[in-house]
Amino acid sequence: MTCSRRTFLGVLGGVTAGGALAVATGRSLAAPGAAPAPQGKRFAQVNGEFGWQPHALDPKVCVPVAYEGYWYKGYACGYGAFYGIVGMLGEQYGAPYNQFPFTMLEANKGGISDWGTICGALYGAAAAFALFWPRKERNAMVNELFRWYETTALPIYNPGEAAKGVKGDIPTSVSNSVLCHVSVSKWSYDNHLAANSKERSERCGRITADVTAKAIEIFNAKIAAGAAYKGALSKQKSVAYCTDCHAKGKDADILKGNMDCTPCHSGSEHTMNKFKDHP
């Protein structure tokens, strides 16, 4: 333990009382099966859980920084979107926002180490929301952002002369999916542009800006509306249709997820057998 008790008390701030009691009395607050936490109450958190205070952000200021963050040392989409929100709070308000280890979000590059799972820009925004609001308040924000992404022709943002990859217009596509693999591959297929091209990198940089703009719109609306916040977009038709049977208490409760079902469950040519008679 490199932390003195004094440091520890300072560090835990608002949740000190219980932790200090545990340290003073030696009473274990840990769960059965797990060893006690040596520095006090397990899961205690600096500033409390979801304890950061949100401040409205100006998309005109933040969105170009998200785009810039995408290109900064190739840290990419998750880093750009997250810095465009949390980093910009740090630039304006200091701690705790500027204490965050921002490069952690590089994890999301290429849908997490190029695996093509969640679009990194979407994760960066969802994680930023989660610094301020717990799931019961946050899920409506994430739903709004993800549904918008699934149904909007992207990219929209054009950095003009500040473009880092390719200047001018970039072809768009509607992804129907929040997954990097589907989003990138569909854009690439629809527009006859290589998935590993400079145009595709530029496309993802601009989408990082677009997602940050939409996320800030939602972030500001949430601050204004509080617990009453509701998104504008309804559940996707396919999800509503499928969860008629595939949901809790229904005929076939075997489904987890809220992604649009159509890209993988409508028998499209893309999901046919590619391991047999495929050119």
Place this chain on the structure above:
Amino acid sequence: MTCSRRTFLGVLGGVTAGGALAVATGRSLAAPGAAPAPQGKRFAQVNGEFGWQPHALDPKVCVPVAYEGYWYKGYACGYGAFYGIVGMLGEQYGAPYNQFPFTMLEANKGGISDWGTICGALYGAAAAFALFWPRKERNAMVNELFRWYETTALPIYNPGEAAKGVKGDIPTSVSNSVLCHVSVSKWSYDNHLAANSKERSERCGRITADVTAKAIEIFNAKIAAGAAYKGALSKQKSVAYCTDCHAKGKDADILKGNMDCTPCHSGSEHTMNKFKDHP
């Protein structure tokens, strides 16, 4: 701006020099298109980029805490796995590890707000890796963890009497996918257990423990091997087959991703048209 220049200088630590110069001279270090960073060099980071120091962890101590974290206030898989690594470093070594706003990882519950994208436990581990190593060093760690997850019958962990959901054995399945939607739905379908059942919650709690155990094995191996670290698992057969043509410089560069291709591209009954003649 709530931070004084003195605070700012202290906060940025190792990267202070450039920032202080920018503050002192008023020289903008921001990119074209973005306003200058008011507190100095944009993207500067406390402790430097990927600046945290790793310490070997004891899975016997950490894995039960990851399981416990899964259940703690329902913060779930991402929180549990991340706390089982980074939180446990915080309990043993104090700052910077214990300064992290851990509940941010609740974002990953149910594959991000129940959307069923990346398995939250996998993200928690990948994000933990990214606090210490940049992508060129980290991608091999993520590949090893994700390939192991795709091909292993899970869950393995059994908390015994400390079980929080269901005690005793839990049926297993091999997911073939790092996506929560596929992983949960396949387990549910294969084992005739509801996706919204207590058994499924228990299954995901145990998988949080399993992923943390594997992640710590990789984490410790990386510390020991340094830049020479290599995983044991090869690229999946399907990915090797498909990227023969669908890769940079090849015939059809339209693919982004390293997920096993078979769940969605082998023409299985699950990807047939569910919107027509489906019971």
